[in-house]
Amino acid sequence: MAISSITNRISCVSNSVTQGIANVIPKLTVKGEKANKAISWIGEQISSPENRLILGVSALMSQPFIDLYNKKVDEDTRKVSAARTVAKIIAGTLTGVLIRSGCIHAIDAFTKYPSQITPDMKFKKLRSLFAPSEGLLNDLSYYKKSLGTIISLFVMVFTNFLIDAPLTKFLTNKFVDRINEKKQAANKQTKEASNE
Amino acid sequence: MSNASLFMNFKNLIAKHYGDNPGRMLIHTGVIGWILSAAAQVMAIAINDKIPKEQKMFLIPQEMADAAVNIVSFYAVTQTFASVAGKLVKTGKWLPGSVRAFLEKNGLGAKLGKKGFNVKVDGNLTDELAKQYDKFNNGIDVIATTIGSILSCNIITPLVRNEIAADRQKKAISKMNAKNPVKPVENNTNMMYIKKPSMKDFQTYSSNIYSGSSSLKI
Numbered sequence: 001m002a003i004s005s006i007t008n009r010i011s012c013v014s015n016s017v018t019q020g021i022a023n024v025i026p027k028l029t030v031k032g033e034k035a036n037k038a039i040s041w042i043g044e045q046i047s048s049p050e051n052r053l054i055l056g057v058s059a060l061m062s063q064p065f066i067d068l069y070n071k072k073v074d075e076d077t078r079k080v081s082a083a084r085t086v087a088k089i090i091a092g093t094l095t096g097v098l099i100r101s102g103c104i105h106a107i108d109a110f111t112k113y114p115s116q117i118t119p120d121m122k123f124k125k126l127r128s129l130f131a132p133s134e135g136l137l138n139d140l141s142y143y144k145k146s147l148g149t150i151i152s153l154f155v156m157v158f159t160n161f162l163i164d165a166p167l168t169k170f171l172t173n174k175f176v177d178r179i180n181e182k183k184q185a186a187n188k189q190t191k192e193a194s195n196e
Numbered sequence: 197m198s199n200a201s202l203f204m205n206f207k208n209l210i211a212k213h214y215g216d217n218p219g220r221m222l223i224h225t226g227v228i229g230w231i232l233s234a235a236a237q238v239m240a241i242a243i244n245d246k247i248p249k250e251q252k253m254f255l256i257p258q259e260m261a262d263a264a265v266n267i268v269s270f271y272a273v274t275q276t277f278a279s280v281a282g283k284l285v286k287t288g289k290w291l292p293g294s295v296r297a298f299l300e301k302n303g304l305g306a307k308l309g310k311k312g313f314n315v316k317v318d319g320n321l322t323d324e325l326a327k328q329y330d331k332f333n334n335g336i337d338v339i340a341t342t343i344g345s346i347l348s349c350n351i352i353t354p355l356v357r358n359e360i361a362a363d364r365q366k367k368a369i370s371k372m373n374a375k376n377p378v379k380p381v382e383n384n385t386n387m388m389y390i391k392k393p394s395m396k397d398f399q400t401y402s403s404n405i406y407s408g409s410s411s412l413k414i
Contacts, residue, residue, distance in 0.1 A: 018279040019311055025284060027309060031293035036332065039292075043218060043334030051222055051342055055349055062350045072362035085354075132211035133204065139216075146214035146221040147207070153228050160236045 044141070048149040049100040056093025063089065079179050080172075087171030091164050099155050104148030111144050216330075219278050219337030226345060227271050234263030258364075265356055270348045277344030278337060285333045288315045292332045295325050 030036050046054075067082040110123075111130040121127060130147055137143055214221040237259045241252060284290040288299060289309035299308060299319050307313045315321070321329060 014279070018276065018283050021276075021280045022283040022287070022289065025280070025289065028284075028290040029293050029296050030291070030332070036292050036294075036328070039335030039339070040328075040331035041335070043331055043336075043338050046338050046342070047218060048222060048225060051338075051345070054342055055345055058346045059350045063354050066351070066354045066358065070358045070362065072358070073365065077365075130207060132207040132215075136208060136211045137215040142218050142221070143211045143215045145218070146225070147210050149221065149225045150210065150228070153225060153232055156229070157232050157236055160233065161240070 047104065047145040048152070049097045049104065052093060052096040052100060056089055056096070059089045059093075060086065080176055083175035083179060084168070084172045087168045087175060090171060091167040095156070095159050095163050095167075099159060100149055100152045103152035103155060104145055107148040107151065108144050111140055111147070113140075216334075217337070218334055219282075219341040222338070222341045222345070223271070223274050223278060226274065227267060230263065230267045230270055234259065234266070237263070262357070262360070265360070266353055269353050269356065270345065273348035273352060274341055274344035277340040277347075281336050281340030282333075284309075285336050286315060287311065287313045288319070290336060291315070292328055295319075295321065295329050295332070298322075298325055 030039065063085045064082040067085050068078050070078055070081070073081070107130050110126055110128075112127045113131055113134050114128055117124055117127045130144075131140070132143060214224075238256055241247060241255045241259060247255065281290075287309050288296070288304075288307070291299075291308070295315070296308070298321065299305065299315070302320070304313075304319060307318070308315075315329060316326070
């Protein structure tokens with residue numbers, strides 16, 4: 001069987017599935033001006049740094065609890081695993097948001113069509129370094145965010161080792177020390193209570 | 197082909213694929229992020245001198261299997277959310293009030309939400325309404341993609357990963373038991389018991405082996 005016929009079948013099945021789901025979802029009309037503006041704003045403003053931040057915040061609200069309620073491992077492992085998860089989320093979100101945002105800003109500065117370069121700009125020759133062929137897009141905002149995000153991913157391959165991993169280790173140790181201190185204090189209290 | 201034209205082709209490719217589709221960009225860069233993150237993990241194990249070769253032969257495929265779970269879960273869930281939302285807006289089941297009013301006024305009300313109907317192609321929207329529709333479409337696309345990624349990254353993947361990790365932990369502990377032959381120990385009351393490794397032993401053992409390898413999401 002040719003690969004194209006396999007991919008056609010897969011896309012056909014996936015289309016039928018999505019259509020099936022779409023059929024059971026009720027009709028929705030967004031009438032209010034404020035609601036429509038909010039949806040448009042999300043489409044225009046929420047890009048990869050904001051998406052990463054949302055993912056990080058929601059991860060803090062869910063993942064540690066999933067680890068803490070994992071009945072398949074003992075209590076100590078649960079606590080250490082939750083501490084490591086929190087550390088990982090904080091380190092990953094911090095670097096992820098900052099690097100994505102930084103790369104998008106850097107790309108933004110050097111992605112201009114020649115017609116957009118004004119006389120007062122510095123480094124005029126470099127201003128169109130990342131711009132695509134003229135006429136391909138009227139609005140470059142999504143393009144800049146996409147290119148910035150792709151470049152940030154390559155930057156993060158290095159920062160994963162240089163920043164994320166040491167920061168995760170540092171934060172995990174801090175949290176685990178805190179857990180141990182609490183445990184020791186609780187043990188001490190129980191001992192004192194039993195002695196009395 | 198010169199480097200300059202290769203670079204231009206690359207930029208045009210990005211512009212063509214993601215220049216007007218923020219949701220698609222979030223999904224694709226998310227997948228690339230997972231792949232690069234997994235590659236970094238595999239590299240970390242491969243270049244770690246502290247890990248013996250025999251263990252590398254086990255750890256590298258294990259890390260790749262982990263990555264496959266993450267990537268497949270992320271792509272399948274997020275892409276499904278984005279596709280369904282895209283279909284709902286494309287067929288006119290979900291619309292801004294102004295666009296729906298216009299389409300109903302033009303006698304297209306009965307076709308809205310039906311398979312094969314395309315608001316952009318069949319709706320003959322005015323420029324202003326087409327602009328509103330595009331903004332609405334992009335907004336719904338980003339919302340669906342974000343909800344899909346929250347569900348896959350923060351709920352499905354950790355649950356699946358915990359299941360797999362618990363299973364591996366059990367296997368590793370039984371392997372440690374097999375390596376350390378059972379030693380009968382006499383205690384104060386002269387009772388015999390088997391000395392099993394504690395969780396602390398296991399954690400020390402696993403941190404020695406897995407040091408330098410951490411599952412980080414880019």
